[in-house]
Amino acid sequence: MVSSTAAVSKRLKNYIDLTEQELDTLSRMIGPSRMISAGGEIVHEGQSGHRAFILQDGWVMSYKLLPEGARQIIDFQVPGDFLGLRSLLLRTSDHSFEAVTDVLVGEVKAQDMLSAFSSAPRLAMSILWSVSCDEAMVVEHLVNIGRRSAIERTAHFLLELGARLRSIGVGDAQGYPCPLSQYQLADTLGLSAIHINRVLRQLREQNLVTFQKGVVQFNDLKKLTELAEFEMGYLDQVGPVLVS
Amino acid sequence: MVSSTAAVSKRLKNYIDLTEQELDTLSRMIGPSRMISAGGEIVHEGQSGHRAFILQDGWVMSYKLLPEGARQIIDFQVPGDFLGLRSLLLRTSDHSFEAVTDVLVGEVKAQDMLSAFSSAPRLAMSILWSVSCDEAMVVEHLVNIGRRSAIERTAHFLLELGARLRSIGVGDAQGYPCPLSQYQLADTLGLSAIHINRVLRQLREQNLVTFQKGVVQFNDLKKLTELAEFEMGYLDQVGPVLVS
Known part of the structure; x- marks a missing residue:
């Protein structure tokens, strides 16, 4: 059994040495784990709904399909990475996410993230750091x-x-x-x-x-x-x- | 005289309708304005120091120089955009920023950002949104x-x-x-x-x-x-x- 926050804690701890209390807030921010089979779609480009996921196990790819059918893969996600944070923050997702292997994900809702930031501002800094690393990649x-x-x-x-x-x-x-x-x-x-x-x-x-x-x-x-x-x-x- | 937060408030308000109090916290997060002439370097690749800037007036470009001298421009920044948020969050900046025109910037320190997030968590969400838009670009x-x-x-x-x-x-x-x-x-x-x-x-x-x-x-x-x-x-x- 994979812990819902094991990978993301490890990842965020690269930036901030989060306290037990902050880790607890993080785990309350994440909804129940869900299994998605290899090839399954996680977030669809153009989808709205303000949901994001944290990848707990397995590999995911993010990509954009161009109207004439060409596919540009943007990046791959590994355990501890956020998936579709932009579809939580932006009105619609600007690209799609698909499971490369069987994966385990936990959902994050905008409102729960805001609550978590209220009680643990350093968690906000560490997630901002994580997104910054994604952009750097x-x-x-x-x-x-x-x-x-x-x-x-x-x-x-x-x-x-x-x-x-x-x-x-x-x-x-x-x-x-x-x-x-x-x-x-x-x-x-x-x-x-x-x-x-x-x-x-x-x-x-x-x-x-x-x-x-x-x-x-x-x-x-x-x-x-x-x-x-x-x-x-x-x-x-x-x-x-x-x-x- | 350009207000230090006019452009960034306008920008962040595209995501969250920030209150007067939140805007006040935002303005306290930003240090004194500084003028940099066209062609001047703002953040240098590899620089550390945990400083970022908010662009208040003018145009900036972010780019990466490759060892053999080729330059890849990543993006341009316009008023209201953050500059080098990654050099504040990451250990070192992963690319350089240079003023395209004469510009006015306000400095942001990591500690001041953390304080701002403590008193205004919705500000954290809106900055996370802004960084997500940057990544989408x-x-x-x-x-x-x-x-x-x-x-x-x-x-x-x-x-x-x-x-x-x-x-x-x-x-x-x-x-x-x-x-x-x-x-x-x-x-x-x-x-x-x-x-x-x-x-x-x-x-x-x-x-x-x-x-x-x-x-x-x-x-x-x-x-x-x-x-x-x-x-x-x-x-x-x-x-x-x-x-x-």
Whole structure:
């Protein structure tokens, strides 16, 4: 049984060393857990309803479909991440969320979030921090597509996923489990499926990183980091900035 | 004399109809105004110091420089926008901010923001909303570069700027003042300066939009919106979602 706040507590504690009382407020902010099967839709673009979710277990992807059918994957969410915070805050969601694996989510309502902020303002700061990190990642993906070569952006993305997972206690410097398909990688990195296949082969043949059978394995983390010019400062996961 | 909170109040009121008392808390959160000349740096990538700013007057751009010298402009900020909220929240800023015109900014410190959140939790919600809108814009820019043609992405960007400015009372359905250079547009849209020049000429010759002498003039707003498949839902500026 996964605790409803285990991952999100771990994540937010990277910014603020939340007290027991604040963690208690956080857990009261989250509704009952819900299971959604792989491929299921969590938030639909254009949907209103002011609901968001916290991902408790599994992987989710956020994407935008363009009218002519092209799909741009914005980002993936891992346990501890918020899903569709914008559909809670904004009038309508600006993009869709779909479960990549079977997932467990807990619902958050706008009114409950406001109550939680009243009794725990540091919780508001930590959620603002979490959203800021999310934006920083989208910025990196923009730079990936705008200015990095196919091999650099693929390396950067695989390193970023690894760093995010380590911050919630998954994987290590050797690698991590990764349920993504090559099609999903392609739609994230603005490459064709054939192109991503070639890039992954190149990375493997250069003995930098291997992505096979649901596992990303770092063969030479240092060289891969140099190739991608990966600086994890924007993920900001060294330890709490604000302490109690 | 520009009021230190005029623009940001107008902006946040798009989400929550803030009370006099909440607006007062907001104004106490903002330090003394500072003038920065066009071209001046406001926040430097990699800088730490936990300071952010609210833009009170003028235009700012946020960008990332890549090691080999390429520049990717992430977004532009207009009055009422936060600058470098991530450098306040994150350990270091993940990108740089530079004044496009002469600007007036007010400083915000992490501790003052936390105090403000304690006395006005709805202010926390509205700032979280504002950051979410910023992220939604970066998502659109990602989709622009990843999946839209040069002419579509340019049209989309010019429409987005117009909608943002109208929400703070600048410009109208005819157009708006725009201090950006073609080089800045090119670095925003992932195009070369020659390419953006050609695209702008195309848009002008098709009588859709004219960008000349610091003014964007919509010649046919309806057709331009269709071409760009621009849906302003993500800017969410129809009126307050949460009322007092």
